Amino acid sequence: MIGSPYCKNAYKVLLLGGGELGKELVIELQRLGVETHVCDNKDMSPAGQVAHFTYHINMLDATELQTTIDNVKPHCIIPEVEAFNIDVLKEAEKTIKVFPNARATDITMNRQKIRDLAHLECGCQTTNHEYADSEQALFTAVDKIGMPCVIKPLMSSSGKGQSILRNRDEVSKCWKYAQDNSRGNISKVIVEEFIEFDSEITLMTLYDHGKVSFFEPIQHEQKQGDYLLSSQPAQISETALAKAQEYATNVVNKLCEPEDRGIFGMEFFITLSDTVYFNEVSPRPHDTAMVTMCTQLYSQFTVYAHMITNLPIPDTKVYFPGVSHTLLKFENTDNPEFHIEPILETDRDVSVRLFGKTNVTNNRRRMGVVLFRNTSPDQAKSLMNTFAI
Numbered sequence: 001m002i003g004s005p006y007c008k009n010a011y012k013v014l015l016l017g018g019g020e021l022g023k024e025l026v027i028e029l030q031r032l033g034v035e036t037h038v039c040d041n042k043d044m045s046p047a048g049q050v051a052h053f054t055y056h057i058n059m060l061d062a063t064e065l066q067t068t069i070d071n072v073k074p075h076c077i078i079p080e081v082e083a084f085n086i087d088v089l090k091e092a093e094k095t096i097k098v099f100p101n102a103r104a105t106d107i108t109m110n111r112q113k114i115r116d117l118a119h120l121e122c123g124c125q126t127t128n129h130e131y132a133d134s135e136q137a138l139f140t141a142v143d144k145i146g147m148p149c150v151i152k153p154l155m156s157s158s159g160k161g162q163s164i165l166r167n168r169d170e171v172s173k174c175w176k177y178a179q180d181n182s183r184g185n186i187s188k189v190i191v192e193e194f195i196e197f198d199s200e201i202t203l204m205t206l207y208d209h210g211k212v213s214f215f216e217p218i219q220h221e222q223k224q225g226d227y228l229l230s231s232q233p234a235q236i237s238e239t240a241l242a243k244a245q246e247y248a249t250n251v252v253n254k255l256c257e258p259e260d261r262g263i264f265g266m267e268f269f270i271t272l273s274d275t276v277y278f279n280e281v282s283p284r285p286h287d288t289a290m291v292t293m294c295t296q297l298y299s300q301f302t303v304y305a306h307m308i309t310n311l312p313i314p315d316t317k318v319y320f321p322g323v324s325h326t327l328l329k330f331e332n333t334d335n336p337e338f339h340i341e342p343i344l345e346t347d348r349d350v351s352v353r354l355f356g357k358t359n360v361t362n363n364r365r366r367m368g369v370v371l372f373r374n375t376s377p378d379q380a381k382s383l384m385n386t387f388a389i
């Protein structure tokens, strides 16, 4: 039974973070009559624009976040980003349901915690790695791992603060870059062996009261550590898929309690010889799985909305091969414009999602995705280039 928004019986959901993934989730929750509340560190967030209620607060500040939770009195809380005060969430969980749970949120936002859990407790193959908490220690770690290697802040996302090191003279530069782009006050970094993988996938993994199931795998390409395009079906072997599913099952079983429900984006690298490396996991919808908005009858957002409202999980089969290509803007502006007419006039089955972000800073921002059905990743790339979107 679900109530109605603005009414006494409203089922209230509070999202911590209002990005593009939150926006689609809010829309799906509203289709089910849920009252949606979104808080975000920025004003006019994409999800905030479509939610019933929105709050512009500093989510890293304990008092501000606590006050918002106290005022809203939500039935459940959904972390949509990683930049918020985790202690407040842990405390809130004593009386409010957190999806999937506060512990999984805490572990997965920290590269060391999730990697140790996956590698040491779940038997997942990971890249060789070392940790370093000072510039000096970084030199030692780099020498142990060898070059090229990848240096990442322990807490960051979308490739922020991440560099590929090929030259020992650049260690100090990488250290500084990681520090400048690390979230919170954690200075520690991870140094990973660079893997020449053949393909990279996200395996959307559902945990439903102890039962584990999967979406069909999603293949993706990243540029400068950030998502460029994703597609289904993925071109990977049955052997690699079975291994990824085994790893994902082990990890999700460690992150969840039997009473939990949740959706997880498990990221894997796969080599030509079918070695599968566990990379990381998001305990929420995944950016690469935006492709499910055009490949499945029920996208990752519909599925998660069903989980949050305690409804049965709908069909997750792929019905249309498809590609999601990001729409990036590289020039700073507070008045973004998009010329999408030409791509919609092609004979392709194309649709566009513009996130509604109101500015571009730092010369790069993901502003939308273009969804192509019955189109290969190469064709999608070529169309994006042709129309200079």
Ligand SMILES: Nc1ncnc2c1ncn2[C@@H]1O[C@H](COP(=O)(O)OP(=O)(O)OP(=O)(O)O)[C@@H](O)[C@H]1O
Residues within 6 Å of the ligand: 127, 150, 152, 156, 157, 158, 159, 160, 162, 192, 193, 194, 195, 196, 197, 200, 222, 224, 225, 226, 227, 267, 279, 280
């Ligand atoms: N050890 C590695 N070897 C080769 N490529 C790597 C390695 N680590 C990361 N990458 C590349 O960089 C991308 C981003 O890395 P990762 O997923 O660890 O960081 P992230 O900042 O959390 O990204 P996101 O939040 O967008 O998922 C990966 O998807 C992969 O393409």
Ligand SMILES: [Mg+2]
Residues within 6 Å of the ligand: 267, 280
């Ligand atoms: Mg990633």
